[in-house]
Amino acid sequence: MGMNAIEKILARRSGRDVVKPGDVVVVKVDTAVSFDAGRMNIKKIHDPDMLVMLHDHVVPAPTLNAANGAKSMREFVAKFGIKNYFPVGRHGISHVLVAEEGLALPGNILVNGDSHTCSSGALNCLARGMGPSEMIHVMCKGKTWFIAGPTTKIVLEGDLPEGVYPRDVIHYIAGQYGDFAGRNLEWYGSGLDKIGMDGRLTMATISAELSVEFSLFPYDKVLADYLDGRAKRPFEPSLPDDDAEYEQVITINLSELEPQVVLPNKVAWNAKPISEVAGKRVDQAFMGSCANGRLSDFKIAADIVRGKKVADGTRFIVTPGSQEVMRQAVKAGYVETLLEAGAVVTNSTCGACYGGHMGLLADGEVCITASTRNFKGRMGSSKAEIYMGSPATVAASAIAGVITDPRKV
Amino acid sequence: MSNKKVTGRVWKFGSDINTDLVIPNFAIYLPRNEQPQHCFVANRPGWVDEVQPGDILIAGTNFGVGSGRPIGDVFVDLGVAAVVAESFNGLGLRNCINAGLASLPCRGILDAFDEGDIAEIDWGTGEVRNLTKGTSITGQALPQELQSIVEDGGVEVMLRKEGYLA
Numbered sequence: 001m002g003m004n005a006i007e008k009i010l011a012r013r014s015g016r017d018v019v020k021p022g023d024v025v026v027v028k029v030d031t032a033v034s035f036d037a038g039r040m041n042i043k044k045i046h047d048p049d050m051l052v053m054l055h056d057h058v059v060p061a062p063t064l065n066a067a068n069g070a071k072s073m074r075e076f077v078a079k080f081g082i083k084n085y086f087p088v089g090r091h092g093i094s095h096v097l098v099a100e101e102g103l104a105l106p107g108n109i110l111v112n113g114d115s116h117t118c119s120s121g122a123l124n125c126l127a128r129g130m131g132p133s134e135m136i137h138v139m140c141k142g143k144t145w146f147i148a149g150p151t152t153k154i155v156l157e158g159d160l161p162e163g164v165y166p167r168d169v170i171h172y173i174a175g176q177y178g179d180f181a182g183r184n185l186e187w188y189g190s191g192l193d194k195i196g197m198d199g200r201l202t203m204a205t206i207s208a209e210l211s212v213e214f215s216l217f218p219y220d221k222v223l224a225d226y227l228d229g230r231a232k233r234p235f236e237p238s239l240p241d242d243d244a245e246y247e248q249v250i251t252i253n254l255s256e257l258e259p260q261v262v263l264p265n266k267v268a269w270n271a272k273p274i275s276e277v278a279g280k281r282v283d284q285a286f287m288g289s290c291a292n293g294r295l296s297d298f299k300i301a302a303d304i305v306r307g308k309k310v311a312d313g314t315r316f317i318v319t320p321g322s323q324e325v326m327r328q329a330v331k332a333g334y335v336e337t338l339l340e341a342g343a344v345v346t347n348s349t350c351g352a353c354y355g356g357h358m359g360l361l362a363d364g365e366v367c368i369t370a371s372t373r374n375f376k377g378r379m380g381s382s383k384a385e386i387y388m389g390s391p392a393t394v395a396a397s398a399i400a401g402v403i404t405d406p407r408k409v
Numbered sequence: 410m411s412n413k414k415v416t417g418r419v420w421k422f423g424s425d426i427n428t429d430l431v432i433p434n435f436a437i438y439l440p441r442n443e444q445p446q447h448c449f450v451a452n453r454p455g456w457v458d459e460v461q462p463g464d465i466l467i468a469g470t471n472f473g474v475g476s477g478r479p480i481g482d483v484f485v486d487l488g489v490a491a492v493v494a495e496s497f498n499g500l501g502l503r504n505c506i507n508a509g510l511a512s513l514p515c516r517g518i519l520d521a522f523d524e525g526d527i528a529e530i531d532w533g534t535g536e537v538r539n540l541t542k543g544t545s546i547t548g549q550a551l552p553q554e555l556q557s558i559v560e561d562g563g564v565e566v567m568l569r570k571e572g573y574l575a
Binding site for chain 1 (some may be wrong): 425427428429430433434435438450451452458467470471475476477478479482483496497499500503504507508520541552554555563565569571573574575
């Protein structure tokens with residue numbers, strides 16, 4: 001019996017011949033990403049070159065606490081000679097940055113103290129988030145453990161209709177199949193051929209909301225082209241054996257999908273076709289985060305708001321996922337288009353996605369967002385409601401002032 | 410092994426209990442000793458004043474979904490002796506194990522208990538007894554390697570013992 005692509009990476013990095021569901025494996029980690037400088041009481045580290053350090057959640061520092069945290073990270077970087085450090089000015093959200101910088105690579109194992117680390121699965125990189133103490137463990141020892149889970153194969157077929165985006169695909173899966181706690185997703189199918197890296201990164205990122213262990217995309221031409229001239233090291237992609245084992249196969253015909261909106265407070269089993277929620281008044285629309293803060297997202301939003309105005313009584317906040325996205329979005333004119341429509345385009349940061357240091361929701365407000373999470377209190381008040389949609393749904397809703405089907409604008 | 414057995418009063422929670430309910434966003438950057446008092450303030454205000462050291466938390470599916478916030482630390486600080494859930498989010502489970510918190514996935518746990526019942530959890534074998542009702546149910550004990558982390562008091566305790574931390 002063969003192994004799937006995830007099991008093959010686990011086997012390779014744990015020194016085993018075979019890995020099957022239920023196995024606990026201790027693996028060597030290729031890359032550890034840290035944005036947290038709060039608990040840097042480490043005396044010795046395993047390998048400075050496996051570390052990537054950056055500032056993303058609260059940047060530039062809005063509080064003295066954050067400023068002191070950033071300072072302690074700079075001291076850590078200097079003390080241990082961390083080469084892959086991204087200071088303010090070259091900053092970005094960790095998951096956006098490691099893709100852009102060619103640091104998340106096929107067949108590698110990458111960990112990060114943030115839950116949306118599965119984002120790098122779009123790069124055929126086995127990646128997952130960890131808590132702060134476990135990140136320290138990896139920094140010290142260069143290894144970690146995983147429980148190999150059963151894997152679902154997602155097969156995408158056909159083409160996405162106009163107005164429907166990769167974000168809607170992952171919402172559809174959440175709504176139809178719920179959570180995948182303790183399980184993995186591997187993505188294949190001819191439908192992937194026309195989904196670029198930005199869209200794949202969106203789906204891989206939101207896999208965290210489906211509680212997956214790992215979400216892994218194939219190494220194909222789209223990914224190979226993306227990594228050409230970008231990858232910082234040689235790599236060995238992971239493809240499944242012909243007789244690989246999957247717990248189930250879910251086939252989705254993309255051409256049949258419509259925009260999907262996630263209702264407030266949780267993601268699993270909580271997405272609906274947009275027709276069921278259209279018309280709901282929104283106080284704030286937000287697009288950004290590691291899910292939808294990339295150049296393609298800016299293009300989608302700019303194309304929708306061009307020549308129009310954000311509705312009275314609605315705020316539209318747009319946050320690029322990195323300085324590089326900001327630079328390209330300015331160059332392409334997307335930022336100007338958004339500003340002319342009355343949107344606020346902010347500095348690159350996690351920011352409003354987690355109610356960090358800007359763009360918070362007041363009591364009783366309603367938000368439509370293309371960011372990562374809709375939990376109660378996530379973006380400010382626990383009395384606010386957070387709906388999630390694609391960048392197109394968010395932009396269309398910002399213009400209309402109510403949740404709006406982007407196919408109808 | 411008796412050292413993997415805990416007995417305590419049960420608090421029941423539903424499915425999809427997420428990290429942001431355990432550590433609300435406004436509490437993320439507070440000192441660790443100030444975080445636990447905000448646990449479940451959005452979904453069950455006042456709970457932190459009622460929970461007692463040795464109590465056991467029981468929850469539905471997908472427990473701990475969400476961010477990397479160290480939810481296990483909060484429960485340990487509140488004195489929670491064990492968490493038993495129908496299923497765990499992987500990151501939530503890691504954060505419980507790494508905090509040295511006894512954790513047990515157990516299908517059927519929600520139906521087996523009413524709030525306030527007394528539970529006896531053997532997280533080494535997975536056996537769960539409802540001492541109030543006189544019933545029992547078996548969960549899926551964590552692999553031995555992971556039980557060891559809990560036994561040792563969590564990952565930071567281990568690293569400190571091994572001289573990695575100041």
